[in-house]
Amino acid sequence: MTSTSNAGRAGTKGVPREERERQILDIATVEFGSRGYAYASLSGIAATAGVSKPLIYTYFGSRDGLHAACVHRAGTRLVEAVAAAQRVPGVANRALATLSAIFHALDGDTENWKLIYDSTLPPESDAHAVARTYQNALNTMGSEGVAAALAATTTDPTDHSLLLALWFNTITTTITWWTTHPTETPESMTTRSRRFLTALQQSPPPSPPDID
Template identity: 40%
Template sequence: MGKATTSRAGTKGVARPERERQIVDIAGRVFAEHGYAGTSLTAVAEQAGISKPLIYNYFGSKEGLFSACLTCAGEVLVEVIERTARLGLVGQQRVIVTLDQFYAALEPRPWMWRVFRDPTMPATPEITAQHDQYARRMHAVGVEGVRELLHLAGNDDPLDASAMTAAWVNVFDALVNWWIDHPGESRADMTARTIRLSGAVFGPMESAPPTGAALD
């Protein structure tokens, strides 16, 4: 017969790396929904079906857990934007292809975007430095495209380029969040929508950009 104690301690047969991935994925979802400041690790542990100390065992602190989520998000997002930039597309085509690639990257883990842009993330030097590193790389790619666009309009003001880059990033933000709020829409739906909206703003394109499976 079993002991009188009904302790549920002991391994469940899940290896550390796999468990870490699972915790990061669930924590990312919760951070994205409530923000870093509004998230309690007790809630994360509950949703993951484990106990709080295991999180501390693996990640050291709440901030450490957030840092792991941020790394996951930052690596993916930077990779997408830098790879897309290397395609050498310009103007409208570049916008559409970049968004299409973002949708593809975010499809499995939409929380990454909101975690990366969480305004309540801890203001410690470590997190700030980590975020800045990714943000700078993304901003560099964005500002390069924007400067090109502004130059065509005869504008070389660096502050204008900075403001416009911020605006563009927020357009991405809006479309990604709109997508998260409309779970019925597939990635292909969103890309088609992006093309229609872009056409309404900039006018129609000369040639269709390469999207979807053509690049994945």
């Protein structure tokens, strides 16, 4: 066992860069995703990953560099999943298909979504801008659907921007809720969502629902 045991001291441990990067990204994603950008510390991530701080710097350049790498990976995956769902035919079912795709893409690892819609991101920061990239990509896909949903009811152009914000915030809230109910599966989350979506349409005639 002493052949390749180099604990504590400096020097390579034989782990190739690509693999170490993946390890670090995995840990960092959880830290950034669960604690939020504001509270995840590099020292903490390094410690959890069982690696020293300078290693992370040589691999990712800076804290923001590491964060950006996490966001890119998570964002790419999600955009891909949601894009696939957009190809589902039938206007009426695309919302649910989108949700289902997201739930399955995450499959319990809710950090990936929370990374991109991280509410602790400082508004004007570079880190926010990176996350924004993927938010916009997802928004673009969602925008079309929102327009369709709204067309029949209103003519106010600013209504669109608010509804879009509401829609994505609904997803984020649902995913955050999922975090606190870990026994839920992608399937059960989808079923639950279907219930809500149809409920919106079928609620009793007395106009606005009593949701206060």
